[in-house]
Amino acid sequence: MQQHSYKISVKTNGRRLYDITPQVLTWARSSGFKTGLLTLYVQHTSASLLINENYDPDVLVDLESFFERLVPDGDPLFIHTAEGKDDMPAHIRTALTQTSLSIPIKQGKVALGQWQGIFLYEHRYQSHDRRILMHVIGE
Amino acid sequence: MQQHSYKISVKTNGRRLYDITPQVLTWARSSGFKTGLLTLYVQHTSASLLINENYDPDVLVDLESFFERLVPDGDPLFIHTAEGKDDMPAHIRTALTQTSLSIPIKQGKVALGQWQGIFLYEHRYQSHDRRILMHVIGE
Amino acid sequence: MQQHSYKISVKTNGRRLYDITPQVLTWARSSGFKTGLLTLYVQHTSASLLINENYDPDVLVDLESFFERLVPDGDPLFIHTAEGKDDMPAHIRTALTQTSLSIPIKQGKVALGQWQGIFLYEHRYQSHDRRILMHVIGE
Numbered sequence: 001m002q003q004h005s006y007k008i009s010v011k012t013n014g015r016r017l018y019d020i021t022p023q024v025l026t027w028a029r030s031s032g033f034k035t036g037l038l039t040l041y042v043q044h045t046s047a048s049l050l051i052n053e054n055y056d057p058d059v060l061v062d063l064e065s066f067f068e069r070l071v072p073d074g075d076p077l078f079i080h081t082a083e084g085k086d087d088m089p090a091h092i093r094t095a096l097t098q099t100s101l102s103i104p105i106k107q108g109k110v111a112l113g114q115w116q117g118i119f120l121y122e123h124r125y126q127s128h129d130r131r132i133l134m135h136v137i138g139e
Numbered sequence: 140m141q142q143h144s145y146k147i148s149v150k151t152n153g154r155r156l157y158d159i160t161p162q163v164l165t166w167a168r169s170s171g172f173k174t175g176l177l178t179l180y181v182q183h184t185s186a187s188l189l190i191n192e193n194y195d196p197d198v199l200v201d202l203e204s205f206f207e208r209l210v211p212d213g214d215p216l217f218i219h220t221a222e223g224k225d226d227m228p229a230h231i232r233t234a235l236t237q238t239s240l241s242i243p244i245k246q247g248k249v250a251l252g253q254w255q256g257i258f259l260y261e262h263r264y265q266s267h268d269r270r271i272l273m274h275v276i277g278e
Numbered sequence: 279m280q281q282h283s284y285k286i287s288v289k290t291n292g293r294r295l296y297d298i299t300p301q302v303l304t305w306a307r308s309s310g311f312k313t314g315l316l317t318l319y320v321q322h323t324s325a326s327l328l329i330n331e332n333y334d335p336d337v338l339v340d341l342e343s344f345f346e347r348l349v350p351d352g353d354p355l356f357i358h359t360a361e362g363k364d365d366m367p368a369h370i371r372t373a374l375t376q377t378s379l380s381i382p383i384k385q386g387k388v389a390l391g392q393w394q395g396i397f398l399y400e401h402r403y404q405s406h407d408r409r410i411l412m413h414v415i416g417e
Contacts, residue, residue, distance in 0.1 A: 001140040001142075001278075001279040002279075003279075003313060003315075003416060003417070004312065005382055005384060007323065019167050035142060035144065036142065036276075037142075037176075037178055037274055037276060037315075039315055039380045041380065041381055041382055041389065042389050042391075043389065043390065043391030043392075043394065044331070044393075044394070045330050045337075045391070045393050045394055050234055051184070051238045051239075052184050052230055052232055052233065053184040054235055056219055056221070058218045058219035059184075059219045059227065059230050060218070061218060062216070062217045062218060062219050062227045062230070062231070063230065063231060063234060065216050065217070066210070066217075068218065069216065070209075070348075071344070076333065077340070077343050077344065078340045078343070078344075079336045079339060080334055080336035080337045080339070080340050082189075082334070088174055088337070088340045091328055091330055091331055091337050091340070091341065092340070092341060092344050094175075094330065095328055095341060095374075095375060096234075096235055096374055096375075097234060098237075098238075098376075099376075099379065099394075100329075100331045100379055100380045101238065101239055101334065102178045102180065102241055102380055103239060104144055104178065104180055104240045104272045105275040106144060106272070110350060111180065111182065111272055112182065112269070113182030113183050113184070114182075114273075114281040115184050116182065116183070116184055116238075128379060130213075131391070133382045133384070134390055135315055135382040137279075137314075137315060137415065137416070138142060138275065138276070139141075140279040140415075152391045173279065174281060174283065175415075176281075176413055177318055178413060185298045189366050189373055190323070190377045190378075191281075191323050191369055191372065191373055192295065192323040192369055195360070197358035197370050198321070198323075198358045198366070200357060200358070201355070201357060201358050201366045201369070201370070202369065202370060204356070205349070205355065205356075205370050208320060211346075212297075220279075231337055235373075235374055236373060236374075237376075240377065240378055241317045241319065241378045241380055242319055242378060243283055243317065243319055243406075243411045243413040245283060245411070250319065250321065250411055251321065252320075252321030252323070252409070253321075254322075254323050255321065255322075255323055255377075263344050275413065277281060278281075
């Protein structure tokens with residue numbers, strides 16, 4: 001049994017979903033595990049992780065439309081507004097999605113379903129460097 | 140340290156929560172681990188995983204009522220509507236719940252709390268074959 | 279490769295977020311792992327886990343305000359009301375947040391980001407004893 005870990009950095013340029021599937025699969029393949037468990041972890045509280053459809057880009061548009069309506073920017077409900085009207089909504093969107101994700105590795109492949117992609121969800125308007133840790137254990 | 144994995148298939152016949160606790164516990168017991176970590180992973184973007192109360196079935200009714208109101212089918216907000224009015228809501232419900240779940244194994248048992256059950260949440264109206272991967276690592 | 283597990287108990291006295299970061303870090307450090315994966319699991323269906331900002335306490339106030347508005351207590355939509363008007367909302371808030379969380383351990387430290395804290399989210403009004411399992415695997 002062995003383990004490996006790696007940190008990837010994603011430069012974001014505004015609020016949207018960023019497909020990180022290629023980077024994750026490339027690293028997982030290079031790590032050489034046949035069977036195991038891959039865990040992704042994002043080290044932020046205003047960006048999150050999500051597995052969703054990566055075929056029709058309209059899905060990503062609709063996800064964003066939904067979250068914008070569900071958690072309105074500049075909502076007078078919020079008192080934590082130091083960094084602007086997208087500050088507190090970013091924390092709430094993070095709470096409603098994922099900070100960690102685990103995916104089995106089978107037959108040397110990350111066992112994503114046919115339509116599944118792995119996304120970093122940037123919830124802030126401004127550009128950020130987002131760090132995602134990948135950890136795999138298995139053999 | 141060892142690991143095992145297994146794929147279960149759940150035939151769904153409409154939108155609701157399906158209790159998969161018995162299948163998960165049966166497989167976990169047969170795998171013979173005394174201590175370890177069990178991870179469940181659903182390979183879909185319109186069905187998800189959830190741990191919630193499995194005692195009073197009214198909880199499942201209310202969960203569904205809530206999600207139907209929160210993410211209205213046929214909402215004109217959505218542009219990804221190719222597969223019908225439950226298409227995009229299914230992706231959003233998946234984003235709001237879980238694609239992966241990890242539960243420790245202690246003293247040979249999956250360490251669920253007293254009232255916890257493990258559910259597959261089917262978000263589409265039509266019947267589907269849903270695949271859930273189970274992975275356990277430990278000894 | 280080794281594993282350890284431990285159960286912590288958190289006495290809650292009402293609905294709010296409880297910062298459990300110190301207890302988690304203390305145990306993780308004492309377990310002596312240099313590299314590995316830490317998993318937290320809450321054995322309840324009306325309390326959940328969340329990673330969010332632990333710097334400005336206003337973030338916690340706003341998270342609670344948001345969830346109170348999103349899932350209204352005493353909503354006539356709900357039929358599972360045996361334990362009061364916060365009963366079913368507690369199950370829904372649990373579904374919308376996390377029951378399990380996994381965080382890599384690197385260089386002997388739980389790899390939280392700079393502003394990340396780990397919280398138990400108590401969703402019931404009354405006092406409860408909440409059990410959280412911690413499991414670490416690695417070396």
